[in-house]
Amino acid sequence: MPDPARLGDLQLAILRALWSRGEATAAEVHADLHAERGLAPTTIATMLRRLASQGFASFRNEGRVFVYRAAIDEESVQRAAVRDLHERLFAGDAEALVHQLLDARELSASELEGLRALIDARAQSAEAESGARPRRTRRD
The missing domain is CATH 1.10.10.10 (Winged helix-like DNA-binding domain superfamily/Winged helix DNA-binding domain)
Incomplete structure (x- = not known):
């Protein structure tokens, strides 16, 4: 495909x-x-x-x-398009992509709150993952 x-x-x-x-x-x-x-x-x-x-x-x-x-769901197409945009136009810079999204049009308070909730949930997930993995130390 x-x-x-x-x-x-x-x-x-x-x-x-x-x-x-x-x-x-x-x-x-x-x-x-x-x-x-x-x-x-x-x-x-x-x-x-x-x-x-x-x-x-x-x-x-x-x-x-x-x-x-x-034969492909809408979410898969959206995800692929965002991944492509992120890589091709923003050279992998997620912060720049989100910055442009926020500046591209006026967002309602509820849209901003939804975005904030998504970011907070992702941050908690990342913290939990990094806390669950033992850190490797280098032995000389």
Whole structure:
């Protein structure tokens, strides 16, 4: 399977339709995306076949119609995209990534509180892990 972080906008839009519906035909995905994107039904069908051939979707034959389902979950795609962004754009600097996230738009108090809770939980987990491992000492 290719890197999910490299999925294009249309591929992601199609996967979102599949995640939302659970499974769908090309016609159903087209109906979901037509108003927003104005694409031909054949374009959607082609993209679904490509997603399936790359391992991002699967399908079953129901009579004369293919019914598609996402073969990768949304969280895995998000995680891969953030990991790619972290490495490629921020050269592995997590603090810079979070700084830009915080500066990119106004966050509500509840969003900030949620982020603070996530960071606090991660810090406690890291402290517990480092405290549980015995420190190795060097013997001369």
